[in-house]
Ligand SMILES: CC(C)(COP(=O)([O-])OP(=O)([O-])OC[C@H]1O[C@@H](n2cnc3c(N)ncnc32)[C@H](O)[C@@H]1OP(=O)([O-])[O-])[C@@H](O)C(=O)NCCC(=O)NCCSC(=O)C[C@@](C)(O)CC(=O)[O-]
């Protein structure tokens with residue numbers, strides 16, 4: 393029979409039934425199906441309630457970066473990531489930052505923007521004034537739908553509006569500025585935007601289309617700063633090399649994209665480990681990097697009067713401790729406990745420090761010996777596993793490749809065969 397992906401009511405099946413259907417469709421072996429369905433600490437019923445059409449889980453390694461001293465407090469940082477050397481690099485940078493007191497952080501507060509797109513307004517500039525004059529009423533309506541958020545000191549705190557040109561004529565864009573406290577805030581903000589939309593339509597005579605949170609969270613900026621003593625990082629030449637690396641990113645978006653990817657190595661890993669929305673965080677970070685119209689690095693580096701390196705980062709981080717998977721995923725909850733953060737803003741500030749550390753470690757490697765030695769050394773075990781190595785042969789093959797500076801799949805296979813031959817009884821010297 394012809395295979396088809398048109399499966400009506402797939403969502404009504406149990407996870408096991410869905411998995412059976414997928415197994416048949418894709419020709420999975422019993423072993424492959426059982427790997428997908430082994431949900432570890434989670435129960436099948438739990439994951440089945442988190443997203444749709446569940447067949448199993450995709451486990452990602454969870455590690456802990458050490459050495460972080462932030463605002464005088466010691467933190468262990470849980471990081472969920474598949475890429476080798478990221479956790480080692482963060483720990484390495486945090487170790488070097490400690491000498492001058494670690495990281496200092498600050499932030500703007502947990503404000504998000506809810507956007508309301510008003511179209512077909514005859515006099516949009518005048519409509520803008522009407523909306524602004526109705527600010528108190530609009531905020532009151534928005535806050536009425538989330539008394540719990542208001543109880544915690546949050547809620548809609550301001551209304552902004554501006555006119556934008558589009559191919560179908562000018563539109564009025566209204567922003568609800570919402571203090572989300574310890575929530576990421578998307579559900580809260582979207583509900584508020586949908587609630588006030590009919591009132592805005594009436595007040596402006598326009599037609600509202602989109603009512604949705606903005607992920608360009610420029611009112612939820614997290615900042616971190618660290619001084620890296622020149623002696624601790626390899627001397628003046630290393631300081632200059634890192635500043636030149638930063639200047640490259642400042643001058644060239646091709647480099648800035650990779651520079652920022654390095655920052656997000658750390659930030660996305662903490663986002664995932666704490667059950668936060670990785671897409672929201674990535675979208676916000678890259679949109680903010682381009683907010684001036686030119687895509688720029690999210691960190692900056694300069695030399696202080698003592699000749700030490702000063703690194704800074706400013707990045708929007710819409711993360712929460714309540715809502716989303718943070719509250720429902722047991723591993724995320726345990727990871728928040730490891731972090732010991734008490735508010736969403738504290739989590740965001742810690743994450744900014746991790747982003748700065750991650751970027752510093754990568755730039756230090758890039759500006760000196762290159763990224764491959766440290767990274768490939770740690771990646772070599774993956775290459776050995778891919779070549780079929782198991783048990784103690786993994787480290788043996790990995791170490792041999794690093795020694796030879798040939799961390800490649802073909803070499804891993806050759807070495808594996810060689811080690812296997814050496815250890816087989818027939819090859820032993822009598
Ligand atoms: C990899 C290191 C840390 C080695 O660095 P090293 O100098 O060989 O390490 P070390 O043996 O001197 O150890 C220093 C510290 O690093 C940590 N450390 C050291 N080894 C380990 C390990 N195995 N597991 C866990 N932690 C480790 C650990 O904290 C240790 O302190 P200690 O515990 O000894 O007191 C260094 O070379 C490094 O920081 N490299 C940067 C690697 C990196 O940035 N990786 C990210 C992936 S590459 C990428 O995606 C981004 C990029 C690069 O494209 C971004 C960009 O272009 O900007």
Ligand SMILES: NC(=O)C1=CN([C@@H]2O[C@H](COP(=O)(O)OP(=O)(O)OC[C@H]3O[C@@H](n4cnc5c(N)ncnc54)[C@H](OP(=O)(O)O)[C@@H]3O)[C@@H](O)[C@H]2O)C=CC1
Nearest residue numbers: 540541544572573574575576577578579580669672715716
């Ligand atoms: N563009 C985007 O980024 C979008 C993201 N999302 C998703 O939205 C989810 C996050 O939404 P979010 O609104 O944070 O989650 P929730 O709606 O689950 O949680 C927020 C709610 O928790 C209650 N709450 C309890 N204690 C607190 C506290 N201390 N601080 C703040 N609120 C508190 C509030 O009121 P109450 O109990 O009355 O609700 C608040 O509205 C994520 O899963 C994200 O992936 C969804 C749509 C779009």
